[in-house]
Amino acid sequence: MHRKGVIPRVWGFVRNYAIPMALLGVFIQTVVQSYITGIAPVPQEPPMGYVLGRNETKLEWHRSTVEGAWELQVSMDDPEFKDPFVTREVTGTSHMLNNLEPGHTFYWRLIRGDDSSSIDYFKTSKDAIAF
Secondary structure, X not given: OOOOOHHHHXXXXXXXXXXXXXXXXXXXXHHHHHHHHOOOOEEEXXXXXXXXXXXXXXXXXXXXXOOOOEEEEEEEOOOOOXXXXXXXXXXXXXXXXXXXXXXXXXXXXXXXXXXXXXXXXXXXXXXXXXX
């Protein structure tokens, strides 16, 4: 059924062509921006909010598309990273943390210059033990 008039025709054009073209434009812009500027590392393990039963963990992240070293920062009960207790240059995709204090929240991220990964966190159980 075809409706007559300007408004139904404009709406049909927008629905059929303008919205898909806008979505395609956003997708292309994101791909080009990622290709030009690169993608920061992405924290993976331990999962965000995970509670550890041991006082150690292995931090793991997806590699960045930008070559070179990143600085790993880990802070205890400080999401602002004012005084991180680990600041280490890393080139791989993992780092082992030992002797974590029980009953605390640990925040971690990877940074280089103005680029930064997302901030991830995990907790240690108040009854965390060492093996």
